[in-house]
Amino acid sequence: MRPGIDLAGKRVLVVGLARSGLASALLCARHGANVTATDELPEAKLAETAQKLRAVSVTLVLGGHPESIFAEQDLVIVSPGVPANLPQLELARAQGIHVWSEIELAWHLLHGPLVAITGSNGKTTTTALVGHILESAHVPVLVGGNIGTPLVSLVDSSSDSTVTVAEVSSFQLETIHAFRPDIAVMLNLTPDHLDRHVSFEEYARAKGRLFENQVESDAAVLNADDQRVAQLVPSRPQVFWFSRNKRVMAGAFLRGDQIIFRRDGVETVLLHRGEIPLRGEHNLENVMAACIAARLAGVEPEAIAAGVRSFAGVEHRLEFVAEIGGVSFFNDSKATNVDATLKALEAFSNPLLVILGGKDKGGDFTALQEPLRRHARFVLLIGAAADKIAQQLGNALPVERAGTLERAVRVAFEHAQPGDTVLLAPACASFDQFENFEHRGRVFKQAVERLEHESAAGAGKG
Numbered sequence: 495m496r497p498g499i500d501l502a503g504k505r506v507l508v509v510g511l512a513r514s515g516l517a518s519a520l521l522c523a524r525h526g527a528n529v530t531a532t533d534e535l536p537e538a539k540l541a542e543t544a545q546k547l548r549a550v551s552v553t554l555v556l557g558g559h560p561e562s563i564f565a566e567q568d569l570v571i572v573s574p575g576v577p578a579n580l581p582q583l584e585l586a587r588a589q590g591i592h593v594w595s596e597i598e599l600a601w602h603l604l605h606g607p608l609v610a611i612t613g614s615n616g617k618t619t620t621t622a623l624v625g626h627i628l629e630s631a632h633v634p635v636l637v638g639g640n641i642g643t644p645l646v647s648l649v650d651s652s653s654d655s656t657v658t659v660a661e662v663s664s665f666q667l668e669t670i671h672a673f674r675p676d677i678a679v680m681l682n683l684t685p686d687h688l689d690r691h692v693s694f695e696e697y698a699r700a701k702g703r704l705f706e707n708q709v710e711s712d713a714a715v716l717n718a719d720d721q722r723v724a725q726l727v728p729s730r731p732q733v734f735w736f737s738r739n740k741r742v743m744a745g746a747f748l749r750g751d752q753i754i755f756r757r758d759g760v761e762t763v764l765l766h767r768g769e770i771p772l773r774g775e776h777n778l779e780n781v782m783a784a785c786i787a788a789r790l791a792g793v794e795p796e797a798i799a800a801g802v803r804s805f806a807g808v809e810h811r812l813e814f815v816a817e818i819g820g821v822s823f824f825n826d827s828k829a830t831n832v833d834a835t836l837k838a839l840e841a842f843s844n845p846l847l848v849i850l851g852g853k854d855k856g857g858d859f860t861a862l863q864e865p866l867r868r869h870a871r872f873v874l875l876i877g878a879a880a881d882k883i884a885q886q887l888g889n890a891l892p893v894e895r896a897g898t899l900e901r902a903v904r905v906a907f908e909h910a911q912p913g914d915t916v917l918l919a920p921a922c923a924s925f926d927q928f929e930n931f932e933h934r935g936r937v938f939k940q941a942v943e944r945l946e947h948e949s950a951a952g953a954g955k956g
Contacts, residue, residue: 497672499602502526507563509583510573511535511543514596517644518571521599523550524650530567532559567591571599574640574665595669597662600645602672606656609787610639612663612704613681613717615834616780617641619772620681621661622808623784624791627801628657631793635659640666657791664700674707677790678731679715679783683722684833685857702726715786717779718742734790736782738775746782753782755789764789765799772805773812774841810935812841815942818949820912823903823942826919827935832857835921839869845914847906849899850883851876852922852934859886859921866890872909874902878926899927899934903941916942 504527508519511533519531529547532555537544544554555563564570564586570593572583583593601608611621618641625637636648639660648658660675667673683701685694705714705728717723718735727733734745734757741747746755751767770781781802788798807813808828815823826838830852839846839862848870850862859882866873867890874896875883884893896902899918906916918938928934 496602496604496674499599503528504568505566506530507532507567507570507586508573509533509559509570509580510576511540511547512573512575513642514644514646515571515573516543516546517647518573518596518599519547519552520550521603521646521649522571523547523552525603529553530555530563532556532563534558561585564591565589569594571596572669574663578665578668592671593669594671595666595673597639597645597660597666598670598673600649601670601674603649604645604658605652605654606658607676607791608674609657609659609677609679609791610662610675610704611660611679611681611783611787612667612701613679613723614684614701614831615829615837616681616776616783617661617663618828619777619808619811620679620780620784620787621659623780623802623805624787625659626805627784627788627793627798628659628791630801630804631788631797633657633791633793659787662704664697667703668700670703670706672707674709674712675704677713677715677787678704678708679787680704680717680723680726681780681783682717682720682833683726684831698722698726705731713790715745715783715790717783718745718747719779734786736779736786738778738782746786748778748782753785755785755795757789762795764795765802769799769803771803772807774837776837776841777812810932812838813935815939816946818907818942818946820914821907821910822915823938824915824917825935825938826917827924827931827938829919829921830923830931831855832859832861832921835862835919836865838917838919839865842869842915842917845911846870847872847874847910847914847916849874849876849896849902849906849916849918849938850921851878851880852920852924852928853877853926854879854882855923857921859883862921863887863890871914872906874906876902876920876927877922879922883921899937900941903938903945907945 506522506527508531530553536557564582628635634656636658640663641661708731712731714731718737735742736746753764810827813825829835873893924931924934
């Protein structure tokens with residue numbers, strides 16, 4: 495049983511009013527709390543959000559985070575975009591006030607089992623796949639978290655019979671307290687968000703908190719092929735592994751082209767590798783992790799296989815966009831770090847023209863030199879990190895600074911030959927030129943669509 499929380503009459507401060515902050519403030523207000531919400535942005539940039547919150551009597555403090563409002567609270571809910579070490583939050587902690595992430599608040603109020611999935615790459619695909627498998631097997635399921643719908647937004651829809659599947663990030667895990675998933679999945683660990691976390695070790699510690707409160711009746715699912723993940727193996731929950739390279743004592747592994755699930759010494763063939771509709775070795779790992787989570791949630795092997803086979807993938811993750819004149823275009827805008835871009839490169843055997851760049855997250859782009867030399871003929875650079883990437887790639891292959899994504903698409907098409915693939919896999923965050931990676935992916939697809947129309951019109955005239 496979860497401890498729950500009675501918010502009626504409590505003074506709750508919500509810090510940061512992006513998607514999860516707004517949802518948290520609305521939830522607390524519905525549960526009878528006296529809510530104050532604060533954001534660094536002025537009201538002029540938060541007009542719609544402010545209107546929604548005032549409609550439910552939330553007090554707004556916008557344009558900054560004055561210390562005085564932090565000391566007056568019973569509970570502070572911090573959005574993932576707000577640094578956990580913000581001085582005002584440290585002040586609240588020093589006074590014994592709980593500082594919780596939105597997922598912590600949600601966990602106290604959710605009903606039914608929770609599957610939480612994290613990792614540096616593959617979180618969204620795996621979360622969506624687990625949700626799809628459960629839905630295909632007619633299990634009542636809710637999907638949310640860092641994937642788009644805040645976890646607190648699922649609270650009122652949850653029941654003892656629903657399974658909630660949530661993508662959770664390091665930013666969210668930094669400020670948990672008792673958060674305890676029934677099934678916790680750690681996909682991989684590679685350097686990411688080093689512009690926010692002071693070191694890779696701190697980032698890994700934040701991710702490792704996923705298992706912190708689990709008990710013997712819970713399950714932890716980990717990547718046996720990732721040494722950094724293996725170092726985080728928890729002592730209390732039941733541990734299940736997934737591996738492309740070796741047989742595991744409990745979990746999923748590859749034998750020939752078969753994915754095997756093993757538990758209590760009994761092995762079951764779940765599906766064949768060729769049945770997986772997703773590109774890339776990394777997606778084989780994501781599928782194995784999803785299969786374990788679904789099996790632990792009670793789905794039968796046949797239904798798991800059917801769910802995997804019918805999964806169409808996730809937008810902005812190695813998403814096929816179009817083929818124009820024999821040139822394919824793929825959108826992997828979610829490749830926001832170097833490791834994700836490496837995985838994207840390995841998913842293709844034909845020559846690539848790769849679009850890189852955006853807001854640097856402290857990545858080491860030298861790691862791309864050799865893979866780009868093997869897989870790509872040309873690199874187009876966009877955004878704030880263009881100079882750093884160009885310097886770190888050196889003379890690995892021809893590079894051009896395209897500036898904008900729209901121009902990069904056009905220049906790539908001009909250089910491409912039939913059989914080539916133009917791949918957006920930026921290895922950077924999007925916030926220098928776009929609202930988020932989804933916005934960046936949509937702009938890419940719109941640019942490709944314009945090219946497609948122009949190409950079709952030109953062919954028609956001929």
